[in-house]
Amino acid sequence: MDEETTDVIQGTLDMLILKTLSLEPMHGFGVARRIEQITRDVFKVNGGSLLVAFKRMEREGLLEAEWRDTENSRRAKFYSLTRAGKKRLEQERTQWNRRANAIARLLTTEA
């Protein structure tokens, strides 16, 4: 594995999940892979943490789940964003941008 891959911290994980699911409803493994894909392997998701995050976010009202039958296996649980989830994504995005800008300014100013 790439040394630069890091375990995902919870707050960031939430945001990644929200973003991924904003594109289309998906099941657990799909979300994991998509996150790795989009972030070019910078963020690798731990399976257990991901599923626990789903559970948590479902109880926070950010996600809703639906069971769908799949062709050659048992059914699968597909998650999608609720309206509250979409709103949270926007909030997270704004907050992240604000923080990133602040840090960028900090790092580029001379002492």
Next chain:
Amino acid sequence: MNIWLSAKHGLTALFGRKQHERELDDEVHHYFEQAMREQVALGIPPAEARRKVQMEIGNATFVREEVRTWGWEHRVDTLLADFRYAFRRLKNNIGFTTVAVLSLALGIGANTAIFSLVNATLLKRLPVERPEELVYVRSSSNSFSYPDFDELRTHNTVFSGLAAWGGISGSMGVGDETSLVTGAIVTGNFFSVLGVQAALGRAIGVNDDRTPGAHPVAVISDQLWHARFGKRADVIGSAIRFNGQQFTVIGVAPPSFQGAVQGQMRDIYVPMMMQSVARPPRAQFSGEMNANLLNRRNNRWLTAIGRLKPGTTAPQALTQLVAIGKEQERLQPADGGRSSTSAVIGVNEGLGDRTQLVSVSRLLLLVVGAVLLIACVNVANLTLAQSSSRKKEVAVRLALGATRARLIRQLLTESVMLSGMGGAIGWMLAWGAVRALRAAPPPEGALPIALDFSMDANVLAFTFVLAVLTGVLFGLAPAIQSSRPQLVPALKDQGIGANDRARKFSGRNSLVVVQLALSLVLLITAGLFLRSFGQTQLLEPGFDAERVAISALRINILRYTRTQGRDFYRQAVERVEALPSVQSAAVGRWAPLNGGNSIRSLLVQGRDGSEEVFSREVSNPTEIAGNAINVNTISPRWFETMGVALSHGRDFTTRDDSGSTSVAIANEAFVRKHFANTQAIGQRISLDGREGPWREIVGVSKDFKIVSLTEDPQPLVFLPVLQSHETGMTLFVRSRTASTTAIAAQVRSEVQALDRNLPLSSVNALSDLVSTSLYTARAGARMLLAFGIMALALASIGLYGVISYTVSRRTREIGVRMALGAQPIAMLRNVITQAATLALAGIAAGIVVAFSVTRLLTSFLYGVSTYDAVTFAAIPLVLLIVAVAASIVPARRAMKIDPIRALRSE
């Protein structure tokens, strides 16, 4: 966190367990399956793929567990599982469970009982509105006269309302029944100042209190409504006869209302303006004129209570009230001065007669706390003994990956379950004890405050919290210790290694020593109290209690004129003296040891003194100021009837009447205080200020006990009833025989025959009064002894447990010794010696603690030093004997060990 969603999901998981598990399974399975498919799609062979997936994601079961254990319902689940498991364990060890639960029940029950006493008497707040704004106002002589109070009420600006009340008693007639009731006479604003509404009808209001005699209305207590009116709604508007006059009932007070002071039952409230009918029983007045205490400045009988205006403090109020008093005195000087305000006290601090109750409660709480501690130690020891048999189980669980925290939590659940059961049983024990106490209440007047033991929600909460804390307390140490066994020896079922000898200072031994020490301290305390009680029993009251009976003559209710009153007393004495078994009879204002003394201002002729003139009735006066004196008004031959000798001069005679010189008799304490170096006979004193009348001392009597048996002699002055009329007297009867029971009924009927309207009064032996005054000492000693014995019993069980345990652990060693030729009797001696050593250690520690602690008991003890040799010698001996007795059974068991079997087993 969305509460609703969280709850919904959690509950679904709890109640639809199977479905939930299946869904979780599916989800995890799908995850892994997708991962596998991805690998296979890349061309990796299945076996290799599976390995890669496992490496990357982890074990499927592990992941599933990780997801499953997240969420509040899981914590609930584990808690329930813990409970089920604990319950099973306790059921399987019924012996241990029983002993533990009973020990805890005793400890928790004792604490609950004492706490319910504390809760009901000390913590209970007056059931009035916003009690933090209410204050009692006290004068320098405790009470106010009505004119003085009225001035304060009119001129103050610190109170939104200032009210007053006085205690009264009278006869109340409902239908054909007449009985004696106690109550309060209150100003019109009394109920509104307190913020109390009538439960039925209305309370007395300001309009009922404008014109003297105009509004004969009354509010009755809920208890009276229940007892005399059967809780009928038509009580409102019904007529009752109070002291012979018709009153209308206008309201019923709320059930918990006891007037302005906790602990005194009041059955009737009447407006202040009805004072001429409803007299306080102890305010002196002459029977001829209609007693108008509303005009008399020198009769102080009212207690004042006020509600401070928002933002005003008690000190501010005090300053203003004192200033008002001074100003009024300047504008309108009063004969005999005004009562000046001396203190403004918040109602929640009480009227100051609770300090003794507070210290008693503190002592009792410490005692029962110690009992509970001993019980806890017992259970802790028992739990520890149990834990050695659970070593294997704990080791297996630890090996399987349980965390220590999880194990400790589970062990604590067991402890809390034990203490919960102990608490439930303890609560029932306390309830039973309280009921027994209620059925045998202390005799009237034995205690300064009414005891209440009601077990309300506070007490229940207390019991619950105590049970949980107890469980944690005794369970924590064993739990921590148990969860730390050495895995390998435990798993191999190996027993105690050679290094595991019983150390002298092992934890369990020291715990037992602590228990024994605590019991010793408790028992020594009990012993001291018993000795003190024994000493007080030896005290002489100074009068002949065995032969004298008393009965109250409440003629103030009948409103006799002075002449009629005098005649009544004379006739009562004559008729009673005519009875064959009566040796002599007399009347006196009050009886000793019965509360209710009369304090008046004192001036000695030729000496300086305060010009203030006052008279008031006080219960159990403790300190009398220099310008005041306790006074009893008596008829001739009172001293002879009471068996009190006169050391100088003469008794009163029938010639000492209103036409002759005013005279008085003083007791020796008075003479010692005021006439130490001079002859007392012939000196003159005045109880009514400089104007007199000046009374000449004609006799000196021996001292006797006035308030309590343990008091130092107090000064006392006697006046002849013919020169100082009273409207309520007590009849004193001296019987020829040694007991007074025979004459009681006869005396009663003689008195009754004089006036049919007189409410019946019981005839009591003075010896009853004496034993009543001993009540607190006796009850206290008994209670402490009970707790001390409880503590010793528990500690003995603890000792027995530890010795038993040691013997069983030493089975092998003892077997070896006996095989090598030691005599069984030597083994017996060995074990008993071990027990005795523990006991001696406990005694030593206990004596050290007792020495420092008993110092605090000085205020409770009479005639006994806090280092009393007898107690400190006897109690340790008792403890030693009990300890040895407790160890006999295990010792005999040690004796009977068969060496062969001992060596073979293990």
